[in-house]
Amino acid sequence: MGLFFVVLSLMTLLGALGAMLLKNLVHCAIGLVLFFIGIAGFYLLLQAEFIAAVQILIYVGAVATLILFAVMLTENVIGETTLKGLGRNRWAALILSLVVGGVLIKAIGHQTFSAAQVAERVSTREIGRSLLTTYVLPFEVISILLVAAMIGAIVIAMERNKRMGE
Amino acid sequence: METLDQLFVLLKEGILQIAEAFLPSGLLPFVSILVSITAIAIFAPAVMMYLTWLERKVIGRMQNRYGPNRVGKFGLLQPIADGIKMLTKEDIVPAKADRFGHFLAPVAVVVPSLLLFSVLPFGRNMIAADLEIGLLFFLAISSVGTLAIFIGGWGSRNKFSLLGAMRALAQMVSYEVPLVLSIVTVVMMVGSLSTMDIVEAQSGWNGFRWFIFTPWGFFGFLIFFIGSVAEVNRTPFDIPEGESEIVAGFHTEYSGMKFALFYMAEFLGAFAFAALGATLFFGGWQGPFLPSWLWFGLKTFVLVFVIIWLRGTFPRLRVDQLMGYAWKFLLPMALVNILAAGVWYYLSQPLASFASAALLVASYLLLSRLSPTGTRLEKRTYRYAE
Numbered sequence: 001m002g003l004f005f006v007v008l009s010l011m012t013l014l015g016a017l018g019a020m021l022l023k024n025l026v027h028c029a030i031g032l033v034l035f036f037i038g039i040a041g042f043y044l045l046l047q048a049e050f051i052a053a054v055q056i057l058i059y060v061g062a063v064a065t066l067i068l069f070a071v072m073l074t075e076n077v078i079g080e081t082t083l084k085g086l087g088r089n090r091w092a093a094l095i096l097s098l099v100v101g102g103v104l105i106k107a108i109g110h111q112t113f114s115a116a117q118v119a120e121r122v123s124t125r126e127i128g129r130s131l132l133t134t135y136v137l138p139f140e141v142i143s144i145l146l147v148a149a150m151i152g153a154i155v156i157a158m159e160r161n162k163r164m165g166e
Numbered sequence: 167m168e169t170l171d172q173l174f175v176l177l178k179e180g181i182l183q184i185a186e187a188f189l190p191s192g193l194l195p196f197v198s199i200l201v202s203i204t205a206i207a208i209f210a211p212a213v214m215m216y217l218t219w220l221e222r223k224v225i226g227r228m229q230n231r232y233g234p235n236r237v238g239k240f241g242l243l244q245p246i247a248d249g250i251k252m253l254t255k256e257d258i259v260p261a262k263a264d265r266f267g268h269f270l271a272p273v274a275v276v277v278p279s280l281l282l283f284s285v286l287p288f289g290r291n292m293i294a295a296d297l298e299i300g301l302l303f304f305l306a307i308s309s310v311g312t313l314a315i316f317i318g319g320w321g322s323r324n325k326f327s328l329l330g331a332m333r334a335l336a337q338m339v340s341y342e343v344p345l346v347l348s349i350v351t352v353v354m355m356v357g358s359l360s361t362m363d364i365v366e367a368q369s370g371w372n373g374f375r376w377f378i379f380t381p382w383g384f385f386g387f388l389i390f391f392i393g394s395v396a397e398v399n400r401t402p403f404d405i406p407e408g409e410s411e412i413v414a415g416f417h418t419e420y421s422g423m424k425f426a427l428f429y430m431a432e433f434l435g436a437f438a439f440a441a442l443g444a445t446l447f448f449g450g451w452q453g454p455f456l457p458s459w460l461w462f463g464l465k466t467f468v469l470v471f472v473i474i475w476l477r478g479t480f481p482r483l484r485v486d487q488l489m490g491y492a493w494k495f496l497l498p499m500a501l502v503n504i505l506a507a508g509v510w511y512y513l514s515q516p517l518a519s520f521a522s523a524a525l526l527v528a529s530y531l532l533l534s535r536l537s538p539t540g541t542r543l544e545k546r547t548y549r550y551a552e
Contacts, residue, residue, distance in 0.1 A: 026267065026320055033313060053302040061309030061342070065335055068316055072332065124299055124359060 004045060012038030025071045033064045050124045171457040175291045178202070202294040206283045214433045215245035221474050228478035255422035260323060263419065267321025272420065272427035274314035278307045279434035286441045287361050289451045289459030300361040301353065304442060305346060308397065311431060312338045315406070318428070319416035330415025333485065334406035337396060340492040341403075345393030347500035348386045351507040352377060352446045361442075365450030373461075376449035381523035382507035385530075387447040389500050391469075394439035396492070398432055400473055402480040405488060440469035495533055502529040 015038055018031025036059040043052035131139050169176065178201050185197045219234065219241065226233025234241030259268055285300040287293045297303050312335060319331020353359060355377070356367040368376050377383035396403035407415030417428045444450060444465035451458035483491070506522035513521055 024264075026264075026317070030267070030270070030317065049297060049299045050302070053299050053306045057302065057306035057309060060313065061306060062339070064313055065316075065339060068313070068320075069335065125357075 004041075008038050008041040008045065012042070026068070029064060029067050029071060032067065033060055036060050036064065047121050050122075050127055171290060171459075173457070174205075174289065174459065178205075202284075206280065206294060210280055210283055210434055210437075211430065213437055214430050215249065217433045217437060217470065218248070218429070219245050220470075221477070224471065224474045225478050228475075249426075252423050252426040257424065258419075258421045260419050262323045264321040264323060267317045268419070271314045271318025271321060272424040274317070275311050275431040276427050276434070278310040278314075279431045279438065281307045282434070282438035285361055286438065287365050287445060287450055288462055289457070292451075292459060293362060296360060296362050299359045301349065301359045301364070304361075304438075305342075305349070308435070308438075309338070309342060311435065314431075315416050315428075318420070322416075322419035324419050326412040326414070327416050327418045329412050330406045330408075330418070333412075334399065334416055337399075337403065337406060337488060340489055341393045341396035341496075344389050344492060344496035344500040345397060347497070348389035348393065348503060349446060350504055351382050351386045354504070354507055355511065361445055361450075365445060365452060368449040368452055373449065373452040373454045376447060376452070378447045380510060381519055381526055382503050382510055383447055385499065385503050385506070385526050387443065389496055389503065390446065391443060391472075392496065394443065395436075395473060395476065396488075398435035398439055400432070400436055401477040402483050403488065405482060405485055408482055410482070436473055437466065437470060440473065441466045443469050498533055499530065502526060 012035055015031045015034030015036075019028045019035060020031075022028045022031060036055065040052045040055040040060075043049075043055055178198070181201055182194065182198055186194060189197065222244075223233040223241070234244040237243040237247045259265065282304055284294040285297055285304050287296075315334045316331045319327040319329075319334070322328075352364060356364045358364065358367075378387050399406055405411075405415075407417065409415075412418075417425055420428060441462070444462060448465045448469075450465075451462040453461035456464075503526065506525045509525060510518045510522040512518075
C-alpha cells in the first residue's frame with residue numbers, strides 16, 4: 001500500500017505542478033488531467049470506489065473536456081507558448097492565491113487525522129439511499145441550481161442567435 | 167458440461183496451483199491478477215486483429231467484392247501481414263507538431279479501451295475484476311479516450327486534425343448523455359452497478375429472461391446501441407474522421423503503428439460496447455445448452471456484426487443532424503424510457519407491459535412529429551451546375 005501511495009502522490013504532485021508551470025495551455029490541461037486521475041487513485045486507496053469512478057467520469061470526462069473547449073477559444077492556440085506571463089493580473093493573482101491558500105491551510109489545520117481511526121467502507125447503495133433520504137433537500141437544491149444555470153445558458157444562446165439572424 | 171462451462175476458470179486455478187508450489191503465498195494474489203491481465207492483453211489485440219478481417223470481409227460481401235483473400239486461406243493471415251506492415255512503416259511526425267501531445271495521444275487512447283475489458287463478464291465466474299461499481303467504471307473509463315483523441319488532433323498542428331478533434335469532442339459529450347440515461351433503467355431494475363449482478367438478474371425462463379424482451383429494455387437497448395456506435399466513432403457517426411470532408415480527421419498526421427493504435431482503440435471500443443450491450447440487455451452469458459462463454463461470445467459477435475452492417479448500409483450524418491438527433495430526440499426518449507421503466511416496475515404484470523409500451527410508442531410518435539429541424543428530413547432540392 002505504501003508504494004502505491006508514493007507513486008500516486010508523485011503523479012498527483014507532478015500533474016499539479018505541470019498544470020501551474022507549463023507554458024502551453026493544452027499542456028497545462030494534460031497536467032490537470034494527470035492530477036485528477038491521481039486524486040481518483042487516492043479515493044481508490046481509501047476504498048471509496050464510487051467516488052473514484054465519479055471523479056474520473058466528471059472531472060476527466062466532462063470538466064477537462066470543457067476546459068479544452070475553452071482553451072480552443074483563446075488566442076494563438078496552435079503556438080509553442082500560449083501564455084505570455086500574467087501581465088497586469090500578477091498582483092491580483094498573488095492576493096487571490098494567498099487568500100485561498102490561507103483558508104485551505106486553516107481548514108485542514110482544524111482537522112485531526114489519527115491513524116487509529118479507520119473510516120467505514122460505505123457502499124454505493126448506502127450513498128444512494130442517504131442522498132434520497134437524509135440529504136434529499138441539498139440534493140434537490142443542487143438540481144434546481146443546475147437546471148437554472150442550464151436554462152440561463154440556453155436563453156443567452158437563443159438571444160445571440162436571434163440577433164445574428166436579423 | 168460443467169467442466170466445459172468453467173474451462174477458463176479451471177485453467178486459471180490450475181496455473182495458480184502450479185504457482186503455489188514455487189512462490190510464497192503472499193505473492194499469490196499478484197499472480198492471480200497477472201494471469202487475468204495477461205489473458206485480456208492477449209485476447210483483446212487478437213480480437214481486434216480478426217475484427218478488422220471480419221469487417222473487411224463483410225463489407226466486401228456487401229459491396230459485391232471478395233475482400234481480403236490473398237494471404238492465407240480466406241485471407242485469414244491478412245491481419246498478421248497488416249501488423250508487420252504497420253510496425254515496419256516509417257513513423258512520420260510533422261515538423262511543427264507538438265511532439266509531446268503527438269506521442270501521448272495514441273498511447274493514451276489504447277489504455278482506456280483495454281481497461282474496459284476488465285469489468286466485462288465473459289462467462290459464469292469469468293470476470294477480471296468484479297467491482298461493485300463495474301458499470302460506472304466502464305462509463306468513466308470510456309470517456310477518457312476522447313481526451314486522447316483531442317490531444318492527438320491538437321498536437322498534429324493540422325487544420326483538419328484540429329477540426330476532427332473538435333468534432334469528436336462535441337459528438338462524444340452529446341451522445342454520452344442518452345447513453346448513460348438508457349443504462350440507468352437497467353440499474354434501476356437490478357439495483358446494482360456490478361456487471362455480474364446485472365447478468366444474474368436476467369436468469370430464468372431457461373436463460374431467456376433478457377431485458378430486451380421488456381418494453382423499456384427494447385427502447386433502452388436501441389438508445390444504448392445508437393449512443394455506443396456514436397461513442398466509438400463508427401459509421402454513420404464517424405464525422406470526426408469523415409474522409410470526404412476533413413481528409414482523415416484527428417488521425418490525419420499519424421502513420422505506421424501510431425495510426426494502428428487509433429484503429430485498435432476504435433475496434434476494441436466497438437467490441438467492448440457490443441459486449442456491454444449483450445451484458446445489459448441480452449442476458450450476458452445466460453442461455454441454455456451451450457457453455458456460458460460461448461453464449462456471451464455469440465451475442466457480442468451478433469452485435470459487432472450489426473455495427474459492421476450499419477457501416478455497409480448508412481451514409482455519414484451531417485454535423486448539425488448529428489447534434490440535433492442526440493439532443494432533441496435521443497435525450498427525451500431516454501428520459502421517457504426511465505419513466506416507462508418505473509411504470510413497468512410498479513404496476514402488476516400484463517397491465518405494466520402494456521402501459522409502458524404505450525407510453526414509449528406514444529412519446530416516440532410525438533417526438534418524431536414535434537421535433538424541429540435536425541431530426542426530420544426535409545424535402546431536398548437540388549441545384550445542378552449548368
